[in-house]
Amino acid sequence: MMRAPYMVIRVATRLTVPVLLLVLWQALAMASGSARMPRPSAVLAAGLALLASGDLLAGLATSLGRVFAGFFLASAVAVPLGIVMGSVRPVERNLDPLVESFRPVAAIAILPLVILWLGTGSIAAVVIVAYAAFFPVLINTIAGVKRIEPNLMRAATTMGVPAITRMRVVLLPAALPSILVGMRIGLGIAWTAIIAAELAVGAKAGSSGGIGQMMFVFYAYSVELNGIVVCMIAVGLVALCLDWVLRAGLTWAVPWSRG
Amino acid sequence: MSEAKIRLEGIGKTFELPGVSLLVVDDLSLEIRAGEFLAIVGPSGCGKTTVLNMLAGLERPSTGTMMLDGRAIEGPGAERGVMFQDYALFPWQTVQGNIGFGLRFGPAGRDLSRSEQDARVARVIELVGLRGSETKYPHQLSGGMRQRVALARLVANEPDILLMDEPLAALDAQTRMILQDELLRIWGQDRPAAARRTVVFITHAIDEAVFLADRVVVLSSHPGRLKRIVDIDLPRPRDDSTRKSAAFAELGQSIWELIRDEAYRATMR
Numbered sequence: 162m163m164r165a166p167y168m169v170i171r172v173a174t175r176l177t178v179p180v181l182l183l184v185l186w187q188a189l190a191m192a193s194g195s196a197r198m199p200r201p202s203a204v205l206a207a208g209l210a211l212l213a214s215g216d217l218l219a220g221l222a223t224s225l226g227r228v229f230a231g232f233f234l235a236s237a238v239a240v241p242l243g244i245v246m247g248s249v250r251p252v253e254r255n256l257d258p259l260v261e262s263f264r265p266v267a268a269i270a271i272l273p274l275v276i277l278w279l280g281t282g283s284i285a286a287v288v289i290v291a292y293a294a295f296f297p298v299l300i301n302t303i304a305g306v307k308r309i310e311p312n313l314m315r316a317a318t319t320m321g322v323p324a325i326t327r328m329r330v331v332l333l334p335a336a337l338p339s340i341l342v343g344m345r346i347g348l349g350i351a352w353t354a355i356i357a358a359e360l361a362v363g364a365k366a367g368s369s370g371g372i373g374q375m376m377f378v379f380y381a382y383s384v385e386l387n388g389i390v391v392c393m394i395a396v397g398l399v400a401l402c403l404d405w406v407l408r409a410g411l412t413w414a415v416p417w418s419r420g
Numbered sequence: 421m422s423e424a425k426i427r428l429e430g431i432g433k434t435f436e437l438p439g440v441s442l443l444v445v446d447d448l449s450l451e452i453r454a455g456e457f458l459a460i461v462g463p464s465g466c467g468k469t470t471v472l473n474m475l476a477g478l479e480r481p482s483t484g485t486m487m488l489d490g491r492a493i494e495g496p497g498a499e500r501g502v503m504f505q506d507y508a509l510f511p512w513q514t515v516q517g518n519i520g521f522g523l524r525f526g527p528a529g530r531d532l533s534r535s536e537q538d539a540r541v542a543r544v545i546e547l548v549g550l551r552g553s554e555t556k557y558p559h560q561l562s563g564g565m566r567q568r569v570a571l572a573r574l575v576a577n578e579p580d581i582l583l584m585d586e587p588l589a590a591l592d593a594q595t596r597m598i599l600q601d602e603l604l605r606i607w608g609q610d611r612p613a614a615a616r617r618t619v620v621f622i623t624h625a626i627d628e629a630v631f632l633a634d635r636v637v638v639l640s641s642h643p644g645r646l647k648r649i650v651d652i653d654l655p656r657p658r659d660d661s662t663r664k665s666a667a668f669a670e671l672g673q674s675i676w677e678l679i680r681d682e683a684y685r686a687t688m689r
Binding site: 310312313315316317318319320321322326330331334335337415416417418 | 476477478496497498500501502504506508510511512513521522525526527528557558559577
């Protein structure tokens with residue numbers, strides 16, 4: 162009997178601040194009277210329209226497809242490379258300066274080169290995403306391999322487990338939690354990068370599709386502020402969902418670290 | 421007594437650190453007999469763990485020779501099982517996964533079918549009293565239970581020689597005594613000497629060494645040198661009455677007197 166009111170109170174307390182902000186936003190927008198000030202009510206209407214037409218979901222699907230393609234490409238290279246760099250000192254000493262000098266170069270900074278080489282289509286977008294996701298996965302894989310408790314490898318060695326098998330049955334599972342954390346960060350960064358890439362690519366031909374390009378069209382051609390805000394909210398919600406799914410996946414994949 | 425299983429001759433170990441070379445073990449000669457329970461005690465800094473690691477093949481001696489059954493020890497081998505001080509359990513494997521690890525991925529299980537491996541794991545789980553915890557992960561276990569898993573993993577591989585590095589050090593006094601009893605049972609103190617495996621047991625606890633071992637090797641520290649080998653002629657099987665006996669106390673006291681001065685120096689430093 163206590164349960165229902167308790168739930169109501171809990172939901173109400175969580176929603177208080179967002180609702181107050183929405184009310185404040187609406188009031189300020191109405192008071193300003195400016196056409197460049199999007200209003201919550203108008204954003205909601207625009208969002209429903211974009212959902213109904215299927216444009217929003219199609220744009221998100223295109224972007225997500227590129228993100229996953231680039232993310233898997235990045236992981237497929239970064240995980241094996243990170244394992245080698247983490248376990249073979251000379252390889253790490255040779256490659257580390259290279260990695261560290263490319264790492265601060267933001268994905269958006271390689272965009273001009275990528276467009277010149279690969280054009281403005283999906284391949285260019287996937288490459289940018291792969292570049293962005295590559296570093297967090299690599300860095301965390303290296304760290305995970307290096308942090309392995311040395312006695313675990315020694316224990317397997319004294320049991321006569323061959324070196325190649327040790328990589329698979331000791332090194333990989335021991336580094337897995339760290340690798341998955343890197344993949345979670347990498348996917349988040351990949352999602353950020355795809356929006357930036359599509360926004361920038363959109364300026365050129367308007368043929369690349371995706372949620373970022375949709376925003377660009379709203380901005381450059383139709384000056385549709387409500388549409389831009391709808392896209393921003395959609396981007397944020399997708400990021401939230403991606404992170405949620407990856408967290409769940411992490412807990413599922415590493416049951417031994419479940420507290 | 422039986423023949424030498426392992427023979428150490430003039431073993432020395434120097435660690436080369438930046439700027440210094442550190443002599444940890446100096447001119448250690450020792451025979452370990454087949455089927456004997458040998459304990460190595462000494463104050464901290466006597467190189468006990470280094471000796472064990474060299475026997476395991478995880479470290480190479482700087483000088484001297486190590487022979488096992490007449491052949492030089494060149495590296496790790498599955499006939500020498502190791503139980504590490506920190507247990508070194510695989511956190512992603514369950515209790516049975518850990519215990520069966522060497523059977524699945526090492527040579528110990530080469531001639532066994534999967535069901536034979538499972539049967540052996542089940543038998544060892546029974547032996548160390550872990551029934552009911554088969555599917556738990558190490559982080560879900562108490563220190564005493566983790567220690568049992570490590571012991572069970574060692575036993576499941578049925579190595580010729582069991583090398584144990586302070587396996588009971590992290591346990592409370594009661595659990596420790598219970599596991600000492602179990603260790604002797606698993607080693608086979610009720611069986612004839614020929615049916616026992618060879619154990620090299622590192623400990624800093626003198627009473628533990630006296631209770632378990634046939635012989636206690638006493639090392640001095642900085643660097644580790646052989647001080648004396650004490651024969652423990654307490655009758656087997658040993659149990660709680662052994663712990664209460666006057667002979668037990670006397671042996672412990674005599675070993676303590678051998679290392680007391682150095683232990684004090686190490687503590688006060």
